[in-house]
Amino acid sequence: MVSTGAVPNLAFRRLRGQRSAGEFAAAVRRAAREIGEQVACDARYIGRVESGEIRCPNYAYERVFLHMFPGTTLVDLGFSSRETVRGRGARATVDTPPPTAPHRDTDEESDVLRRVFMTSGTATMATATLGLGGTSAAAATGPVPAPRRVGEAEVSAVEKAVRQIRLLDDRQGGDNLYRKASHPLRIAYALLDSGVAAKRSTAGRLHAGAGELAISVGWLAHDSGRFEDARSHYAEALATARVAGDAALEAHAFCNASFLARDTGRPRESVRAAEAGQRAAQPLGSPRLLALLALREAGGRAGLGDRTGCERAIGRAHTAFGRGRSDADPEWMSFFREAELEFLEAQCWSVLGEWSRAAHHARRAVRLQDPHFTRNLALYRAELTWDLARAGRAVEAAAEGHRVLDLLGRVRSTRIRAMLAESVTALRPQRGTPEVREFLERYADVSGTRE
Incomplete structure (x- = not known):
């Protein structure tokens, strides 16, 4: 819980001047x-800084x-300087929220949550719980054992968890996986925060x-409609990339951040994130990565109504993909x-708004898609x-709507269901x-709505 001896941060308060906490958060x-x-900064965060509750911000802030x-x-x-608050005692009395407090969707909170779980236990115990298949609800929300020394076994477990999540997502979608996957994530950051990797190469792999x-x-989180959670996780990944100097991880974080910004109605932010991702990816030597980032930029420019910029970005994407x-x-x-x-x-x-042209490309996507990737096919x-x-x-x-319904028995994705619901509205x-009436009636039966 917050220390009763917290010292107000008067210097930070002076910097805010005459602006309200909300106005300063916007700045x-x-x-x-x-x-x-x-950063998901709001008035509450500014208040916590000024009250002295946050003695040292995370790296992003x-x-x-x-x-x-x-x-x-x-x-x-x-x-306070970062060195003075690195100890566990300082963390427990300053940054840790009460055990019953709800998770708040800021990347500062993610930094806090990582540290909360470093309380007891061994790295071996933590690694044993990284699996997703048998994770119970209690395990997914329970405390995470703290590591002693991080070696090959622990790093391999983190890497395996990443691959397992991606495989299950390809088959099932995000709704059923999100809470289970949050548990190995907390363990991974507990390992990272321990700072006791056996080798420099191990530390690099652990950051990645x-x-x-x-x-x-x-x-x-993104796929299951938890957009603020997604934003926080992407910001956490970006901060990790910056700390580790990992350009590949940085490009990936910007790629997903661009995608999320587009999906949540922030096209200008989507373009900026895609451009930043392209800068990070340029020296990596992967034309396919540059192609994907160009498409992320194209999506943002489309949202801005910038047809010319969108077409140029699509052209760059095709050129790079063709290499x-x-x-x-x-790997991702x-x-x-x-x-x-x-x-x-x-x-x-x-x-x-070029619906027929869009349908042409969407149909090509369906025809080209490997049927084993159920989620993407749906x-x-x-689309x-x-x-x-x-x-x-x-x-x-x-x-096509019937075919989506056929697949939704095997895929749990809020995003896909929302897309189908929009189509239903357009078809009413x-x-x-x-043929339309039959589809609408079947949709109503499946979704539990009444036409």
Whole structure:
């Protein structure tokens, strides 16, 4: 719980001046965007800083504050130096929320949560609980044992958890996996925070593994409609990448952050994140990664109504994709095949209101997709349903809608269900058509709604 001896941060309060805590929080968020960071700063966070509850900000906030006030140090801003709050005792009395407090969706909170779970136990015990298949509800929310010394076994367990999440997501979607996956993520960051990796190479792999795990869990949150959770996890991954100097992890974090910004109606932020990802990815030697990031940029530009910029980004994506695979392609990009390229292009044209063109690319995505990847097949068909419905091709849309419903028995994805619901809304004016009426009635039965 918060220490009763917390000392108010008067220096930080003076920097706020006449602005309200909410206005100052908005300035912090703007400054973060200027340097490619993402922080979910609000008035409550500012209040916690000024009250002295937060003695030292996490790395993401540190970079933002030092950007806002050039030439200063954390101490100048009224914080304690990081070295003085690294001990467990300081963490427990300053940064840790009460055990019954709800999780708050800021990346500062993620930093706090990591530290909370470093209380007892051994690295061996922590590693044993990294598996996802048999994780109980109690285990998923219970305390995480703290590590002693981190070696090959622990790092391999983190890397295995990342692969397992990706495999299960391909088959099931995010809804059923998110809470289970949060547990190994907390363990991974407990290992990382211990600072006792046996070798430098082990430490590098652990940073990369923990960051990739944060992105994977963030994606599950994204796919299941928990957008603030996703934003926090992506910001955590980006902070980890920056601390470790890992350009590949940074590019991945920006890629997902761009995707999330587009999905939550922040197209300008989506473009900025995609551009930052491309800068990070440029020296990595992976044309496919650059292609995906160009498509993320295209999606953001479509949201801005920037047709010319969107077309240019799509063109760059096709050029880079055409260069083929590379040994430098990240492992997580196994999903990015021609079908995904077609799907992402379809989404761009859909946002720009070119429904028939979007449907053409969505149909190509469906045809190219490996049927074993059930979730993506359902996603592509949901996009096709929507594009056909908006293009006025109601009978074709209804047929595709049936196929999505066939797949939703095996896939739990809030995102896909939301897309299908939008298609249903678009098709309702055509319910006089028998094929459309049949689909709408089946959808109502499956979803528990009444037509």
